[in-house]
Amino acid sequence: MDIITVLKALSNDKRLKILQWLKEPKKNFKSTHCDIEKDGVCVGLIEDKIGLSQSTVSQYLMLLQQAGLITTSRKGQWTFCRRNEKTIKELIKTLEKL
Amino acid sequence: MDIITVLKALSNDKRLKILQWLKEPKKNFKSTHCDIEKDGVCVGLIEDKIGLSQSTVSQYLMLLQQAGLITTSRKGQWTFCRRNEKTIKELIKTLEKL
DNA sequence: TTGACATATCGAAAAATCCCGATATAATAG
């Protein structure tokens, strides 16, 4: 985990929002075509909710992924996202020692 | 505490370094003219150590202060800095709930 | 009050971030 990369990724209210939403995917997203609990949240659902362009969301998710804050998995035509609690815990541990 | 302001302030390795140094002022700074333990660390000591211009350091400290991460107090010609543990704890709490 | 030291503020160049629309790619339905 690169602490600066992680902190930068979090330093944006839209990206922070995404991470918050992904904490409780079922509560925050509704899908007709997939099981959010099981699969995760697909990119399109985030796009619909956040009020940013498709390309921006795609780039933000890539950023969050590179920081290790989310993981993504492609299933057919969809890319599913979940939080990566490991990095979030690591971040908190690092900040506690800071 | 504005979480985005705090995260932005932390998202820079020099500023993070300053905050780390201020965790153990006595270990990280030597002063001839003041009692670090009692007064805090004066701006000049940070300037000497960090390898940035005086103006940049002054601005970074202002930024950290505005984020609530440090407090400063003027004593005579010196400005002394200390960590503000309150905000750091608040940040950690917020991230734990995130 | 004048000089020396400590710090703050100003103005700006360079780099990074934010965010978009257009376009590319990948997968599926028909």
Next chain:
DNA sequence: CTATTATATCGGGATTTTTCGATATGTCAA
């Protein structure tokens, strides 16, 4: 194979961040 849907990537304009040198301000000592 082709159109449609989902996502990724490219190129770029606008804004913010990074960092500096120059200058201003504030304080003390002589």
